[in-house]
Amino acid sequence: MRGLRIYAIAYLVFLYAPIFLLPLFAFNDADIIAFPLSGFTTHWFEELTRNAALQAAVRNSLIIAASTAVLSTILGICAARAATMADWPLKRPMMGLIMLPLVLPEIIVAVSLLVVIVQVFGLGLSNATIIAAHTLICMPFSIAVLNGAFQNLDPALEEAALDLGESRWSAFRLVILPLVMPGIISSLLISFTISLDEFIIAFFLSGANPTMPVYIWGLLRFPGQLPVVMAMGTILVALSIILLTIAELMRRRGLKRAGLKDTGGFL
Amino acid sequence: MTLIQLSGVNKHFGDYHALRDIDLEIQQGEFFSLLGPSGCGKTTLLRTIAGFEDVGSGSIRIDGRDMKGVGPNLRPTNMVFQSYAIFPHLSVAENVGFGLRRADMTRDEKTRAVGEALEMVGLGGYGGRAANALSGGQRQRVALARALILKPKVLLLDEPLSALDKKIREQMQVELIKLQREVGITFILVTHDQEEALVMSDRIAVMFDGGIGQMDDPETLYRRPRSKRVAQFIGMMNFLDGEVAATGTEIEVTVQGLGRCSVAAEQAPGAVAPGPVSIGIRPETLSLLFEGETTTRKEVAAVVDEVVYYGDMTYYDVRVDGIEKPLTLSMKNLIGRPVLDVGTQTRVAWDERSLVLLGH
Structure with missing residues (x-):
C-alpha cells in the first residue's frame, strides 16, 4: 500500500513538474533557460504580441481547431445516434473501426494521409487537409463522449414526444438535442483542444502555412527564442486545462440532468 | 360502440412470433386490460395500437379508421410509459403542456388547460417544479396529465404502476378507476399483475405466447377459466384429475378423491369431451x-x-x-x-x- 502511494506521488511529480517549469521560465528575466532564476518579467509575453509570423500561425491553428471541432462533433452525433438505434448489419465491426484512430500511431496516419492526398488525389497541402486529418483523429473522442450522452437517454423519451404529436425531427430537436447538449459542448471542447496542440499530423500536412505547434518547433532552432516558446506554452497549457475542465463539467451536468450516476470520464 | 377493432393481427420479430392472430374489439369508454406473463406479447400489442410497431399482417382500426401507415404522432392515442418518460429538462407544466405545442390555442388557453390537467391528477400548484424533483407517484401523475390533456380517444398504459410501492400502487389503482369514469376515455392497460387487472378492468384479455387465451369480464375470468393455463395465472387454484362419463346439460364426471359428481354445463366453459379432464377448485x-x-x-x-x-x-x-x-x-x-x-x-x-x- 505504502509503495503504491509513493509510486502515485512520483508519477504525478514526473508528469506535472516539467509543466510547472513553463510558467517559471516564461516569467524569468533571462535569455537562457537555467537556474538560478534572475527576476520577474512579462517581456516574453510582449514579444509574443510583436511576432507577426507567430500570430499568423495562431490564427491558422484556431481556424483549424474550430473547424475540426464542429466537423468531428457533427459526424460524432450521427455515429452516436446510429449506435443507439436497433442493430443493423455490421454495426459492431463498424463502430470498432471508427474508434480505431484512437490507438493508431499518429505518424502512420500522417504519412499515409500525405501519400493519399499528394500522390493519389494530387491535391496541394492546405488548412483543409489538416482539418480533414484532425477530424479523423478527433472523431473517436467525439463519439466516445457523445455515445455516453445518447446511450444514457431512455428511448421512451423520444417515443413519448412522437406520441404527443411531434414528428421524428421535432422530437429530436425538442427532446434529444437539449438532453445531449452538454455532451455536444464537451465534444466540441475536447476536439478543439486536441486539434489545437496536435503536432505530427500538422507537421506533415501543413503547406506554406504552419500551425502554432509547428511554428513553435521551428523556433527551437534559435536558443534566444526559447523563453518566448515558454510563454506561448504557458498560454497553451492554461487554455487546455480551462477547456478540458469546462468539457468535464458539461459532461457531469449532462449526467445530472438526465438523473444518472457518474460512471467515469476523461477527468 | 366499437372504438378499436383488431382483426387477424400477426407480428414477427425475426423468427419470433410475437403476436398470433389477435382478434379483439374494445368498446368506447371501456377499461380494458391485457394481462399475461412477461414475454407474452402484451406490450407489443399495446405498441402496435400506439403505432410504435408495424403489424405484420391483419388490421387495426381505431374509430373506424384503418391505422395502416399512420404514425404514432397522428393516431388518436396517447400513452403512459412504464418509465413514465418525463422530459427531465422541462418543468412539470412544460411536460404536461408538451403536446399542446401544435394545438391551435392561445398562450392563456394553454396555461389554463395545463392547470386543469394538473388539478385533475391531484398535482395542482406543482407546475413550476422541476420534473427531476418529483417522487415516483408524482411522476406517474404527470405522465397521466400529459397524455390526457390531448383528450385522446384511447389512453394506453404500459405497466404504469409496476414501479410504485405496494401502498401507493393500491391507492393509484383506485384513483385510475375514478379518473377513467370521470373522463370517459377508453383505457387499455398492460399488466402482469392479475390482481391489478381484476380490480381495475371492465374486461381482460389473458395472453400467452402472443395469442389471447381468454377474454372476459373479471368475474367470469375468475370463476370460469376456460383452460388450465388461464386458471393457473389468475388467482390460486387446486387441480384434480377426473374422467368425464357423459356430457349434456349436466356433465357426469368422476373426480379423484371426491368420487362421482354431476355438474352444470356452465361449469365447463371450455369444450369438454368424454375422457380424462382437469378439474379446478x-x-x-x-x-x-x-x-x-x-x-x-x-x-x-x-x-x-x-x-x-x-x-x-x-x-x-x-x-x-x-x-x-x-x-x-x-x-x-x-x-x-x-x-x-x-x-x-x-x-x-x-x-x-x-x-x-x-x-x-
Whole structure:
C-alpha cells in the first residue's frame, strides 16, 4: 500500500513538474533557460504580441481547431445516434473501426494521409487537409463522449414526444438535442483542444502555412527564442486545462440532468 | 360502440412470433386490460395500437379508421410509459403542456388547460417544479396529465404502476378507476399483475405466447377459466384429475378423491369431451369443518399438512385420500375460530358447484 502511494506521488511529480517549469521560465528575466532564476518579467509575453509570423500561425491553428471541432462533433452525433438505434448489419465491426484512430500511431496516419492526398488525389497541402486529418483523429473522442450522452437517454423519451404529436425531427430537436447538449459542448471542447496542440499530423500536412505547434518547433532552432516558446506554452497549457475542465463539467451536468450516476470520464 | 377493432393481427420479430392472430374489439369508454406473463406479447400489442410497431399482417382500426401507415404522432392515442418518460429538462407544466405545442390555442388557453390537467391528477400548484424533483407517484401523475390533456380517444398504459410501492400502487389503482369514469376515455392497460387487472378492468384479455387465451369480464375470468393455463395465472387454484362419463346439460364426471359428481354445463366453459379432464377448485370454495360442526354440503376426511397464517386469513394445505397433491384452502380468521396445527385430523366441506372443468 505504502509503495503504491509513493509510486502515485512520483508519477504525478514526473508528469506535472516539467509543466510547472513553463510558467517559471516564461516569467524569468533571462535569455537562457537555467537556474538560478534572475527576476520577474512579462517581456516574453510582449514579444509574443510583436511576432507577426507567430500570430499568423495562431490564427491558422484556431481556424483549424474550430473547424475540426464542429466537423468531428457533427459526424460524432450521427455515429452516436446510429449506435443507439436497433442493430443493423455490421454495426459492431463498424463502430470498432471508427474508434480505431484512437490507438493508431499518429505518424502512420500522417504519412499515409500525405501519400493519399499528394500522390493519389494530387491535391496541394492546405488548412483543409489538416482539418480533414484532425477530424479523423478527433472523431473517436467525439463519439466516445457523445455515445455516453445518447446511450444514457431512455428511448421512451423520444417515443413519448412522437406520441404527443411531434414528428421524428421535432422530437429530436425538442427532446434529444437539449438532453445531449452538454455532451455536444464537451465534444466540441475536447476536439478543439486536441486539434489545437496536435503536432505530427500538422507537421506533415501543413503547406506554406504552419500551425502554432509547428511554428513553435521551428523556433527551437534559435536558443534566444526559447523563453518566448515558454510563454506561448504557458498560454497553451492554461487554455487546455480551462477547456478540458469546462468539457468535464458539461459532461457531469449532462449526467445530472438526465438523473444518472457518474460512471467515469476523461477527468 | 366499437372504438378499436383488431382483426387477424400477426407480428414477427425475426423468427419470433410475437403476436398470433389477435382478434379483439374494445368498446368506447371501456377499461380494458391485457394481462399475461412477461414475454407474452402484451406490450407489443399495446405498441402496435400506439403505432410504435408495424403489424405484420391483419388490421387495426381505431374509430373506424384503418391505422395502416399512420404514425404514432397522428393516431388518436396517447400513452403512459412504464418509465413514465418525463422530459427531465422541462418543468412539470412544460411536460404536461408538451403536446399542446401544435394545438391551435392561445398562450392563456394553454396555461389554463395545463392547470386543469394538473388539478385533475391531484398535482395542482406543482407546475413550476422541476420534473427531476418529483417522487415516483408524482411522476406517474404527470405522465397521466400529459397524455390526457390531448383528450385522446384511447389512453394506453404500459405497466404504469409496476414501479410504485405496494401502498401507493393500491391507492393509484383506485384513483385510475375514478379518473377513467370521470373522463370517459377508453383505457387499455398492460399488466402482469392479475390482481391489478381484476380490480381495475371492465374486461381482460389473458395472453400467452402472443395469442389471447381468454377474454372476459373479471368475474367470469375468475370463476370460469376456460383452460388450465388461464386458471393457473389468475388467482390460486387446486387441480384434480377426473374422467368425464357423459356430457349434456349436466356433465357426469368422476373426480379423484371426491368420487362421482354431476355438474352444470356452465361449469365447463371450455369444450369438454368424454375422457380424462382437469378439474379446478378455488381455495375459498372449500372450508374446514371444526369439531362438532355440521354442513349441508358434502364432506371428506382430511389431515392438515401445512398452515400459513396471513392475519385476516389462514391458508391450509390438507391431505385427502386418493389425491396425491395436498388441497389448498383458505379460512377467514373469525372471532373464536382456532388455527389448526399440522397433523390435525379434520373434515373438508365441498360443493359440486365449486368445480370447474378445464379444457386444454
